[in-house]
Amino acid sequence: MALPAPPPGFNLDAEKAAAEALARGGVDLSGINSRDPEPEFDGEDPDPKFDGKAADGDDEAIEDKTDNGPIGEI
Amino acid sequence: MNRRLDARGLDSYKVKVDGVLSLDDLASVRKTAWALGALPSTYEAITKKREVPEGVQRMIRNPGRRTDKQLARAERRMSQMRADRARRAKKRKAAKGGRLIVVNNCMKAASNYRKNPRAYHYLAGGIPNLMVFTPSPRTHRSDCSQFASGIQDASGLRDLGPNGPLYVNTVIMSRHLDLTTDPKPGDFGMYGTRNNPHHVEVRCEVPGHFFIGHGSPPIDSQTPGLPDYYLANPLGG
Numbered sequence: 001m002a003l004p005a006p007p008p009g010f011n012l013d014a015e016k017a018a019a020e021a022l023a024r025g026g027v028d029l030s031g032i033n034s035r036d037p038e039p040e041f042d043g044e045d046p047d048p049k050f051d052g053k054a055a056d057g058d059d060e061a062i063e064d065k066t067d068n069g070p071i072g073e074i
Numbered sequence: 075m076n077r078r079l080d081a082r083g084l085d086s087y088k089v090k091v092d093g094v095l096s097l098d099d100l101a102s103v104r105k106t107a108w109a110l111g112a113l114p115s116t117y118e119a120i121t122k123k124r125e126v127p128e129g130v131q132r133m134i135r136n137p138g139r140r141t142d143k144q145l146a147r148a149e150r151r152m153s154q155m156r157a158d159r160a161r162r163a164k165k166r167k168a169a170k171g172g173r174l175i176v177v178n179n180c181m182k183a184a185s186n187y188r189k190n191p192r193a194y195h196y197l198a199g200g201i202p203n204l205m206v207f208t209p210s211p212r213t214h215r216s217d218c219s220q221f222a223s224g225i226q227d228a229s230g231l232r233d234l235g236p237n238g239p240l241y242v243n244t245v246i247m248s249r250h251l252d253l254t255t256d257p258k259p260g261d262f263g264m265y266g267t268r269n270n271p272h273h274v275e276v277r278c279e280v281p282g283h284f285f286i287g288h289g290s291p292p293i294d295s296q297t298p299g300l301p302d303y304y305l306a307n308p309l310g311g
Contacts, residue, residue, distance in 0.1 A: 003202055007237040012198040014245055015217055018265075018272030019198055022290065026097045029196040029289035032187035032206070032221065033098075034086045034180075036284035037299035038162075040108050041154035042147075050156035052149030058081035059145065060138040067132060071139050074116045074129035 075106050075134050082109045082152060083159075086184075086282045090191050098290060100124060103134075110137055111148030159281035166259060166279040172309040173260035175229040177278045180286040183207050183225065196289055202240040204228070218274045219243045221288035222262060225276060232308040234262075244271040251305035260309075263287075263301030275301065 019029055046052050053059055076088045079102070087102040100121050107117040107130045120126055133140055140148070169177060183206045187194055193209035200215040206224035210216055223234050223242035233239050235246035247262065248271050254261060257277050263285055265273035275287030285301075 004238060004240065006202070006241050010237065010241050010243070010246075012215075012217070012219075012243050014266070014270055014272045015198040015219065015243060019196065019217070019289065027290045028096050028098055029217075031191050031194045032184050032286065032288050033290060034184045034278070034280075034283035034286040035299075036086060036282050038155065038281075038284065039158060041151050041158070042108075042114055044150060044154050046150045046153035047157035050153045050160070052151065052153035052156075054078075054081040054137075054148075054152070055083075056081050058078060058137060059148070061077070062136045062138040064132075064135040067136055067139070069139075071129055071133050071136070071141060071144070073141060073143060074112055074127060074133070 075103065078106050078110065078134055078137065083156070083282060084109060088188070092192075097121075097124075100126070103130065106130075106134055109148060109151065110134065111140060111144035111146070111151070162279060163281060169259040169279070172229060172231050173258060173307065176225060176231070176260035176276060176307065177280065179206070179225050179228050180276050180278050181280060181283060183221070184283065184286050204239055216288065218288045219247060222247070222274050222276060226307075232310040234308070244274050245269075247271070247274060247305060251308060254304050254306040257304035257306075260307040262305040262307065264303050264305055265301055268303065271302075277301075277304065 022029060079085055079087050084105060087105045089099045089102050103126050104117045104120040107120060110133050112130060116127060116130065186207055190209065195212050195216055197215055198217040200213050203210055203214045204224040204227050206221055206228060219242050223239045226234055227239040235242040235250045244264065248264060248268055259277060259279045261277050263275045263277050264271045275285040278284060278286050
């Protein structure tokens with residue numbers, strides 16, 4: 001089935017220019033991305049209704065057993 | 075790092091393992107460092123200086139070796155993040171009908187993408203199409219407004235422009251759709267000016283997936299990380 005002809009004047013110049021500028025800056029445009037610019041809380045007390053532990057015991061995970069030293073304050 | 079993100083409900087920040095450290099990857103490292111309890115000066119420097127300190131690399135590999143202070147900071151941050159997400163999820167329940175279909179279709183498209191990211195591409199131009207749930211051939215148009223229009227079409231809602239769903243771009247969207255200052259799930263976040271926008275994302279309000287779109291948002295919006303303005307979804311059918 002043939003596609004309908006584009007309407008006169010239809011172009012993607014704005015998107016192309018923005019995409020090229022972003023690509024030059026190293027931004028990856030290739031995918032369908034989801035993101036959430038949610039607030040990054042810091043300093044607030046924990047909410048008593050919500051615990052702060054990671055799932056699956058990940059807070060205790062040690063994947064590189066050769067790295068024995070403590071992690072300093074960073 | 076992807077395991078750290080998964081365990082903390084930050085799966086939308088997971089990275090492609092391709093040997094290349096992109097700006098998106100650095101943003102993910104920053105978020106991981108925040109979630110693991112690094113100091114603000116440490117995680118903010120990751121994207122500003124484009125460097126990942128050795129200490130951050132070590133805490134990502136071995137979160138079990140963090141200091142008590144880091145662990146306590148991480149738990150406070152996670153607790154507050156979960157509380158905030160619960161508040162937002164309550165608000166999002168107002169989404170229904172066409173808006174809910176749009177959000178669900180965006181989530182489906184993003185989920186499909188994450189299963190096979192290398193199969194996708196970016197092309198402003200090329201053969202017009204409405205493919206959003208599967209990767210398209212490299213000759214096919216695959217960009218932000220093509221994604222928005224494809225989702226709208228798949229949701230059975232009104233076109234985003236007067237020329238049918240195949241010929242929609244951000245400028246046409248901006249001329250055709252109404253501005254809204256009270257955006258809801260399913261509305262469109264626009265980047266750039268009203269007359270010359272250059273990027274669009276769909277506002278979904280799903281925790282961790284507040285915006286879904288094709289490509290990354292420009293970093294030059296008036297409020298970094300947030301659209302410059304919103305267009306209302308015309309809904310209907």
